[in-house]
Amino acid sequence: xxxxxxxxxxxxxxxxxxxxxxxxxxxxxxxxxxxxxxxxxxxxxxxxxxxxxxxxxxxxxxxxxxxxxxxxxxxxxxxxxxxxxxxxxxxxxxxxxxxxxxxxxxxxxxxxxxxxxxxxxxxxxxxxxxxxxxxxxxxxxxxxxxxxxxxxxxxxxxxxxxxxxxxxxxxxxxxxxxxxxxxxxxxxxxxxxxxxxxxxxxxxxxxxxxxxxxxxxxxxxxxxxxxxxxxxxxxxxxxxxxxxxxxxxxxxxxxxxxxxxxxxxxxx
Amino acid sequence: xxxxxxxxxxxxxxxxxxxxxxxxxxxxxxxxxxxxxxxxxxxxxxxxxxxxxxxxxxxxxxxxxxxxxxxxxxxxxxxxxxxxxxxxxxxxxxxxxxxxxxxxxxxxxxxxxxxxxxxxxxxxxxxxxxxxxxxxxxxxxxxxxxxxxxxxxxxxxxxxxxxxxxxxxxxxxxxxxxxxxxxxxxxxxxxxxxxxxxxxxxxxxxxxxxxxxxxxxxxxxxxxxxxxxxxxxxxxxxxxxxxxxxxxxxxxxxxxxxxxxxxxxxxxxxxxxxxxxxxxxxxxxxxxxxxxxxxxxxxxxxxxxxxxxxxxxxxxxxxxxxxxxxxxxxxxxxxxxxxxxxxxxxxxxxxxxxxxxxxxxxxxxxxxxxxxxxxxxxxxxxxxxxxxxxxxxxxxxxxxxxxxxxxxxxxxxxxxxxxxxxxxxxxxxxxxxxxxxxxxxxxxx
Numbered sequence: 001x002x003x004x005x006x007x008x009x010x011x012x013x014x015x016x017x018x019x020x021x022x023x024x025x026x027x028x029x030x031x032x033x034x035x036x037x038x039x040x041x042x043x044x045x046x047x048x049x050x051x052x053x054x055x056x057x058x059x060x061x062x063x064x065x066x067x068x069x070x071x072x073x074x075x076x077x078x079x080x081x082x083x084x085x086x087x088x089x090x091x092x093x094x095x096x097x098x099x100x101x102x103x104x105x106x107x108x109x110x111x112x113x114x115x116x117x118x119x120x121x122x123x124x125x126x127x128x129x130x131x132x133x134x135x136x137x138x139x140x141x142x143x144x145x146x147x148x149x150x151x152x153x154x155x156x157x158x159x160x161x162x163x164x165x166x167x168x169x170x171x172x173x174x175x176x177x178x179x180x181x182x183x184x185x186x187x188x189x190x191x192x193x194x195x196x197x198x199x200x201x202x203x204x205x206x207x208x209x210x211x212x213x214x215x216x217x218x219x220x221x222x223x224x225x226x227x228x229x230x231x232x233x234x235x236x237x238x239x240x241x242x243x244x245x246x247x248x249x250x251x252x253x254x255x256x257x258x259x260x261x262x263x264x265x266x267x268x
Numbered sequence: 269x270x271x272x273x274x275x276x277x278x279x280x281x282x283x284x285x286x287x288x289x290x291x292x293x294x295x296x297x298x299x300x301x302x303x304x305x306x307x308x309x310x311x312x313x314x315x316x317x318x319x320x321x322x323x324x325x326x327x328x329x330x331x332x333x334x335x336x337x338x339x340x341x342x343x344x345x346x347x348x349x350x351x352x353x354x355x356x357x358x359x360x361x362x363x364x365x366x367x368x369x370x371x372x373x374x375x376x377x378x379x380x381x382x383x384x385x386x387x388x389x390x391x392x393x394x395x396x397x398x399x400x401x402x403x404x405x406x407x408x409x410x411x412x413x414x415x416x417x418x419x420x421x422x423x424x425x426x427x428x429x430x431x432x433x434x435x436x437x438x439x440x441x442x443x444x445x446x447x448x449x450x451x452x453x454x455x456x457x458x459x460x461x462x463x464x465x466x467x468x469x470x471x472x473x474x475x476x477x478x479x480x481x482x483x484x485x486x487x488x489x490x491x492x493x494x495x496x497x498x499x500x501x502x503x504x505x506x507x508x509x510x511x512x513x514x515x516x517x518x519x520x521x522x523x524x525x526x527x528x529x530x531x532x533x534x535x536x537x538x539x540x541x542x543x544x545x546x547x548x549x550x551x552x553x554x555x556x557x558x559x560x561x562x563x564x565x566x567x568x569x570x571x572x573x574x575x576x577x578x579x580x581x582x583x584x585x586x587x588x589x590x591x592x593x594x595x596x597x598x599x600x601x602x603x604x605x606x607x608x609x610x611x612x613x614x615x616x617x618x619x620x621x622x623x624x625x626x627x628x629x630x631x632x633x634x635x636x637x638x639x640x641x642x643x644x645x646x647x648x649x650x651x652x653x654x655x656x657x658x659x660x661x662x663x664x665x666x667x668x669x670x671x672x673x674x675x676x677x678x679x680x681x682x683x684x685x686x687x688x689x690x691x692x693x694x695x696x697x698x699x700x701x702x703x704x705x706x707x708x709x710x711x712x713x
Contacts, residue, residue: 177292182301224433255289258292
């Protein structure tokens, strides 16, 4: 009798423990990035003299105190730009022109004083040689990357078949996004370019929250192509919303992951 | 007991899979060009007139050039201005994103300019309309007469931000301008902006000129010209107009091209029917023989890292492409397809070699990987050759000739460009017939 009771207690406690560990709502969610909400307060007062609303001015002043600014990743460093060779005038152009031309090689960055930065706008080290480096790297690591892609694709197929959407529902969703996704044609065809976006959906298929799972990669040097692809994928899901989701089973598909991989398409 | 554990395992597996995250693979999209709205740049009311520049029209003119550049890439679809929903000055401060989205635009370019004290100041912003945020913003100051270049530089910055690649708009193309009947063509060296504007002639047309090539690091060019009926390789400094013969070879020198660092010239030297590849250091003038074979080795081109050279040779009996180390060792044949291969050019990105192929009387421009695999023929025609890469390795420019009649009538030579995907083949506008194009590196780099 005592033995049976002990067995029963052990089994029940194991069951409770496993249930706690397995059920999704019991698991701690990973730290989510703030959603991309754009609040633009652009101050170009020295150029336009347009008065700011008192509330906006207050916010601007507060932000100035913080002395934080987001640098546009396109702006080349000023000192670097100065070193750049000047445009060489044609024989019939006067030499005087040269010095003036030099100035235009130094684009100034226009800095909005306040801007809520999204994941796209984090600081990035600009390396002009990175494209060539990327290509070389891509060649060396081609085999490894291919394996990676295969693994991911296999797992995703497994998951989507095992759960949630039926094949026709999945196809409908896929077809909808195909129509919205303008694949950037300039992307290299031999790169590992898999963008995974996790979406939290409302019941009507509109997007409550979108998160690029490997968002850190966007800000790494030499990952411009990944960034461009991620941006295009985000544009696609936003353009497509409300997404074509089944009328029932909200709990199953309220969280969904889309894996954007243009490799096959780019290879033609 | 075993059954119990089995049931338990099945229970938890099913429980887990029930709540697993649904994943959907998106492997296809549309190839439609990105719809982009390029708002005319707002001209500041403080602007003053400047000699030779129509200041009031400058905002429209700059945006028109940006639009044309984008349209020519085939990657963007600039939307018609009639549909624009906001005035340029207001849009530049804060676009009404939802309104711009109504006209199906996904990106918006706004800007303003001021001409004052003999200077032109231009600023622009690029907006992501679906994310409702600014993507980049820059300002430039220059002389008002350089407004075309500002438009090209802005195009480059936007292109780079949207595609991840460097742009190629602030560049020039050098080519051989041709005039007159086929048997008596007058050939001059000519240079123009990549969009066909600002054509200038660099030689008078007294001597035949061929195969001009840009130095990838500056505005020096090398080309072939005939002197006393003997082809010689020349160097020309576009800035000073000074030109000189490269080396003092007893025979013919031809097919010149710069090394990636611009410090050497690689070319062919022919004597007694045999031609080999040589390099010459432009500082020390030291000449180095790279190949030594009884066949005709010509059209050499360095890889962007300077470690390899591709060239064509008939050492196998038919003209094929080869790759070797830059010291001439480890020569490997890379083409084995049917037909004759020539004019190999290594991409600035390093991943591809462009070439001309002739098979069954037709000419093809194509690309292949540097080991010869993945050959893709991009375009076919009666006669076309001499591909040259855009500085970002995305687009090829080449020339095409039409078939002439028995008296030379109907003959023409024109420049064409094509994307390496094989899309977007288009004719370049030149003032005269044109051949042998060579694309410069970015002027503002």
